[in-house]
Amino acid sequence: MPAPHSFDALILGGGAAGLMCAIEAGRRGRRVAVLENADRLGKKILISGGGRCNFTNLHCAPENFLSANPHFAKSALARYTPAYFIALVEKHSIPYHEKTLGQLFCDRSATDILHMLEEECRRAGVSIFTGTKVQEVSRPGGFAVRTSQGEFHAPSLVVATGGLSIPKVGATSFGYDLARQFGVKILAPRPGLVPLLFAAEDRLRYCDLAGVAAEVTASCEGQSFRAKMLITHRGLSGPAILQISSYWNDRQPICVDLAPGREVTASFRDSKAPRSEGALRSDLRKVLPHRLADRWLELHPPAAWTNAALAAFENDIHAWTVVPAGTEGYEKAEVTAGGIDTDELSAKSMECRKVPGLYFIGEVVDVTGQLGGFNFQWAWASGAAAGRAL
Numbered sequence: 001m002p003a004p005h006s007f008d009a010l011i012l013g014g015g016a017a018g019l020m021c022a023i024e025a026g027r028r029g030r031r032v033a034v035l036e037n038a039d040r041l042g043k044k045i046l047i048s049g050g051g052r053c054n055f056t057n058l059h060c061a062p063e064n065f066l067s068a069n070p071h072f073a074k075s076a077l078a079r080y081t082p083a084y085f086i087a088l089v090e091k092h093s094i095p096y097h098e099k100t101l102g103q104l105f106c107d108r109s110a111t112d113i114l115h116m117l118e119e120e121c122r123r124a125g126v127s128i129f130t131g132t133k134v135q136e137v138s139r140p141g142g143f144a145v146r147t148s149q150g151e152f153h154a155p156s157l158v159v160a161t162g163g164l165s166i167p168k169v170g171a172t173s174f175g176y177d178l179a180r181q182f183g184v185k186i187l188a189p190r191p192g193l194v195p196l197l198f199a200a201e202d203r204l205r206y207c208d209l210a211g212v213a214a215e216v217t218a219s220c221e222g223q224s225f226r227a228k229m230l231i232t233h234r235g236l237s238g239p240a241i242l243q244i245s246s247y248w249n250d251r252q253p254i255c256v257d258l259a260p261g262r263e264v265t266a267s268f269r270d271s272k273a274p275r276s277e278g279a280l281r282s283d284l285r286k287v288l289p290h291r292l293a294d295r296w297l298e299l300h301p302p303a304a305w306t307n308a309a310l311a312a313f314e315n316d317i318h319a320w321t322v323v324p325a326g327t328e329g330y331e332k333a334e335v336t337a338g339g340i341d342t343d344e345l346s347a348k349s350m351e352c353r354k355v356p357g358l359y360f361i362g363e364v365v366d367v368t369g370q371l372g373g374f375n376f377q378w379a380w381a382s383g384a385a386a387g388r389a390l
Ligand SMILES: Cc1cc2nc3c(=O)[nH]c(=O)nc-3n(C[C@H](O)[C@H](O)[C@H](O)COP(=O)(O)OP(=O)(O)OC[C@H]3O[C@@H](n4cnc5c(N)ncnc54)[C@H](O)[C@@H]3O)c2cc1C
Pocket: 012, 013, 014, 015, 016, 017, 018, 035, 036, 037, 038, 041, 042, 043, 044, 045, 047, 048, 049, 050, 053, 054, 055, 056, 132, 133, 134, 160, 161, 162, 163, 165, 166, 169, 170, 171, 172, 173, 174, 333, 334, 335, 361, 362, 363, 364, 372, 373, 374, 375, 376, 377, 379
């Protein structure tokens, strides 16, 4: 039997958080190994941001994250700000741009970010083992990890295996399973940043409009997002819906303002012009895409042409209540919300309070970013926090 590989720290998962953690620890002289299940590192980085990787957000703040403990992420985010990552990107001369609202994307491709992280790992002397299936983790003092590539030993073990979203690029439940093995609490994982499904009735009413998009404000649970909404063959998507999906719980209604900041019936109220369906359609079409305007009028015609009925019509446009039947699930979810209960972890180092030497970082933790580069910023920040503590 070959001798086990011995390191100061083993990092399970070579995605965004794991690689950042490895770089920080390696730079500090730690002997680090990254054990990656897949045949290559960072597959999710490569598909992120439509292939251009929205690698951070200039306006990153704790309010951009959901967690049962909204204070937990503050320390790590404050100690690894977007400026650190941008400095790394600039050091590697990677061209990037701000797309909108502080979202930074690569000009060329997400491959630039992965190559940068791989190069930094090389410089920091990190050992990488891809195609390595973890078979068993035990703790006979330090940690022993039995894998398809032999046995690895280290006093510290970092779990950076991500969430459940997009199983076809290698997402596994490993992190949650390991947490259970060590008695670490988990808050039920659920798909986040995910399209929502219409209930049967709404599907019949709207799904033939698939492809129609409008700027809306979507609200739920005290959160509101103003952005594009897209009607799909099965429900609703687009940035406003993806954002609100992370806050949505089963059976709750979401409220959609189809014409935020605009008054559709203003001209009726103020003028003496005849009130007719044709005139209303024409005004509604100025605010909504024509097909959606026509469908809305067909399904929600004003009850009468009185001021009161027009006011009710106006209200309905600003408060379309949709009760989704569910989400498109992990196959389509950009992130997994929930995860390792942050009460179990040190906010400074991500180390487990009850299992010294065991760390959880990145998406597997109950910290979920909004759309716009925040999930990577959490991966970098939590990875750096653990990497500096190893
Ligand atoms: C389509 C898509 C687009 C996205 N775009 C953006 C974006 O532009 N900006 C943004 O901020 N966020 C984006 N995200 C979210 C972002 O990719 C994740 O939040 C981030 O990658 C999480 O980093 P992580 O290191 O925790 O997990 P991951 O990056 O998922 O890395 C986990 C790694 O662990 C490996 N692994 C899993 N199980 C095991 C195991 N048992 N043993 C060993 N290794 C294992 C996986 O193969 C993977 O390499 C996107 C997500 C998706 C799905």
